[in-house]
Amino acid sequence: MEIFDLARLEAEGYQNRSVNVFYQNDLFKTRVIVLEAGGEIPECLMDSYVMFYVVKGEVTIVRNGESSVLGEDRMLITEPARLSMKTDKGARILGIQVKAKEQEGL
Numbered sequence: 001m002e003i004f005d006l007a008r009l010e011a012e013g014y015q016n017r018s019v020n021v022f023y024q025n026d027l028f029k030t031r032v033i034v035l036e037a038g039g040e041i042p043e044c045l046m047d048s049y050v051m052f053y054v055v056k057g058e059v060t061i062v063r064n065g066e067s068s069v070l071g072e073d074r075m076l077i078t079e080p081a082r083l084s085m086k087t088d089k090g091a092r093i094l095g096i097q098v099k100a101k102e103q104e105g106l
Contacts, residue, residue: 006032006055006094014041026099033085033093035059040086049098050083052076057091 004022011020011032020031035041035057043062052061053075060069061076062084070076080100085093 007092011092014039028096028098031095033091033095035085035087035091035093037088037090039090041084043082043084045080045082046078046097047080048100049080050076050078051094051096051098052085053094053096055092055094057087057089057093059085059087059091059093061085 002023009020009022009032011034013034013036017031017033020033021029022032023030033041033052052059052070054070054072056072058069058071060067062068063076063078063081065082068076
């Protein structure tokens with residue numbers, strides 16, 4: 001068992017996002033996402049299930065062309081999709097990618 005303090009985990013910006021992974025196994029990967037004011041994650045095609053939990057701040061997430069606003073303590077769960085994200089004031093987010101069954105070899 002491991003316990004993580006999401007508010008205190010060290011994290012870098014989107015360009016260095018690979019260092020923000022704090023736990024990973026064969027089924028899922030977890031990372032802290034930090035976006036400064038005016039920051040964004042460009043549109044990308046995610047081939048895994050994704051969960052985003054907003055620890056602090058607010059983001060606008062666009063999923064397959066549909067826009068949603070997530071504030072603190074809100075969570076989005078989606079199947080594989082085309083996603084982008086932006087924030088006006090900054091945000092700290094927990095991101096979890098969960099492999100689809102096809103990726104697991106099941």
